[in-house]
Amino acid sequence: MIWNRDAETMPRSALERLQLERLKKSLAWAMARVGFYRDSLTAAGIKPDAIRSLDQLREIPFTRKDHLREHYPYGLFAVPLGEVARLHASSGTKGKPTVVGYTKQDLRLWREVMARSLAAAGAVPGELIQIAYGYGLFTGGLGFHDGAEHMGLTVVPVSSGNTLRQILLLQDFRPQGLACTPSFALHIGESMREQGIDPRAAGLRYGLFGAEPWTEAMRVQLEALWGIRALDFYGLSEIIGPGVAAECAEGRPGLHVNEDHFLPEIVDPATGEPLPPGREGELVLTCLTKEALPIIRYRTGDVTSLELGPCRCGRTLVRMARIRGRTDDMVVIKGVNVYPSQLEAALLTLDDLAPHYQLVVDRTQAFPTLEVHVEPTERVVHEWGGFDSGRPEVLALGARVADRIRGHLGLNPEIAIVPPKTIPRSEGKAVRVVTRPE
Ligand code: DLL
Numbered sequence: 058m059i060w061n062r063d064a065e066t067m068p069r070s071a072l073e074r075l076q077l078e079r080l081k082k083s084l085a086w087a088m089a090r091v092g093f094y095r096d097s098l099t100a101a102g103i104k105p106d107a108i109r110s111l112d113q114l115r116e117i118p119f120t121r122k123d124h125l126r127e128h129y130p131y132g133l134f135a136v137p138l139g140e141v142a143r144l145h146a147s148s149g150t151k152g153k154p155t156v157v158g159y160t161k162q163d164l165r166l167w168r169e170v171m172a173r174s175l176a177a178a179g180a181v182p183g184e185l186i187q188i189a190y191g192y193g194l195f196t197g198g199l200g201f202h203d204g205a206e207h208m209g210l211t212v213v214p215v216s217s218g219n220t221l222r223q224i225l226l227l228q229d230f231r232p233q234g235l236a237c238t239p240s241f242a243l244h245i246g247e248s249m250r251e252q253g254i255d256p257r258a259a260g261l262r263y264g265l266f267g268a269e270p271w272t273e274a275m276r277v278q279l280e281a282l283w284g285i286r287a288l289d290f291y292g293l294s295e296i297i298g299p300g301v302a303a304e305c306a307e308g309r310p311g312l313h314v315n316e317d318h319f320l321p322e323i324v325d326p327a328t329g330e331p332l333p334p335g336r337e338g339e340l341v342l343t344c345l346t347k348e349a350l351p352i353i354r355y356r357t358g359d360v361t362s363l364e365l366g367p368c369r370c371g372r373t374l375v376r377m378a379r380i381r382g383r384t385d386d387m388v389v390i391k392g393v394n395v396y397p398s399q400l401e402a403a404l405l406t407l408d409d410l411a412p413h414y415q416l417v418v419d420r421t422q423a424f425p426t427l428e429v430h431v432e433p434t435e436r437v438v439h440e441w442g443g444f445d446s447g448r449p450e451v452l453a454l455g456a457r458v459a460d461r462i463r464g465h466l467g468l469n470p471e472i473a474i475v476p477p478k479t480i481p482r483s484e485g486k487a488v489r490v491v492t493r494p495e
Pocket residue numbers: 147148190195196197266267268269270271289290291292293294295298299300357359380383
């Protein structure tokens with residue numbers, strides 16, 4: 058089902074005209090109301106009325122996460138606080154969180170883009186969805202909640218965590234859809250198996266997974282574990298939350314960007330120069346219709362590419378490749394650039410490994426070193442007759458893991474085979490990379 062046929066199947070020329078018109082309005086709005094944008098865009102010589110083509114985007118300065126931090130909490134808001142209907146915040150690994158605000162109109166926009174994405178994933182009004190993203194300041198829970206209600210789904214608002222309750226509700230309420238991080242979906246499914254319950258018997262039809270990088274290999278695992286269609290949902294608080302881009306059931310892999318509201322570009326992360334469709338680089342997003350927080354050319358830090366070709370579903374909205382990782386999660390080991398997702402793809406090709414891993418990057422030396430922590434499956438440990446790090450089977454598995462990583466990525470990290478269930482399980486965003494010292 059296409060939720061908003063006019064917007065989602067617009068011919069490209071009409072879409073680009075709309076984007077240009079909205080870009081000019083959004084720039085004028087930001088410059089008139091946000092001191093930071095008045096100063097930075099004026100200094101760059103930007104005159105919204107004089108913009109004639111989307112190519113001129115490259116003349117507009119970037120906004121970075123630091124700008125949000127420097128103007129904490131409300132300094133980039135374009136409306137008085139009294140007109141802000143809701144605040145959200147992203148936890149932020151260090152220091153203060155990033156605070157974002159929504160007017161009533163922004164909340165309507167959020168519901169609209171979420172309804173589009175849910176419909177594209179195959180959700181049908183009247184059905185049930187269990188939302189196991191965190192509710193609260195995180196945008197995942199409430200973003201899905203409002204969009205799902207708006208499109209006519211019956212919402213089971215469980216929030217994240219509490220795996221046993223998730224299992225109970227999945228079995229008793231029998232939702233067709235589950236929305237949570239892919240790592241939590243894996244954890245719930247595995248916990249069911251441990252209780253002797255086949256996750257497939259829950260009867261789910263689809264899973265809406267996002268908020269963290271994951272791979273095609275993980276999709277294969279999740280689809281087999283649950284007997285579902287697993288779809289990728291992308292978004293970030295600074296732009297709106299979930300609902301920026303999502304996969305359609307027909308055309309995956311590839312996430313349709315709601316580009317009539319969020320204008321995407323790909324730039325070279327080192328130089329900031331725009332890259333053409335098909336080339337991988339850092340995603341930059343511009344809000345075209347947001348009122349409270351009209352962020353312009355935001356450097357997301359997320360690495361992906363854009364694909365303009367037609368999609369089987371009939372939507373004309375550009376498709377974004379699955380996110381490879383974040384520019385700041387990339388580790389450079391002996392001159393080789395590697396994203397955790399590339400290691401995930403290599404590790405999940407080994408049947409004897411559980412789909413959990415952690416990468417420990419040691420930066421205490423002049424050159425960082427990488428240690429890959431992985432667990433054997435319980436099945437294989439049972440066949441071995443128990444776990445002991447000195448066992449020949451464990452050493453042999455370590456050698457196979459090393460081989461596989463060398464073959465896929467040309468890297469020689471240290472491998473630590475750890476006992477089953479010792480790598481922390483995730484109920485929200487999984488922590489894949491641990492850096493020493495912290
Ligand atoms: O994670 C919004 C969200 C909630 C998206 C639920 C999807 C589902 P933040 O907490 O601000 O917002 O984190 C945003 O998470 O810049 C990416 O690095 C990462 N991310 C989000 N979705 C994906 C995805 C929410 N599908 C940051 N694949 C983003 C890879 C993702 N990374």
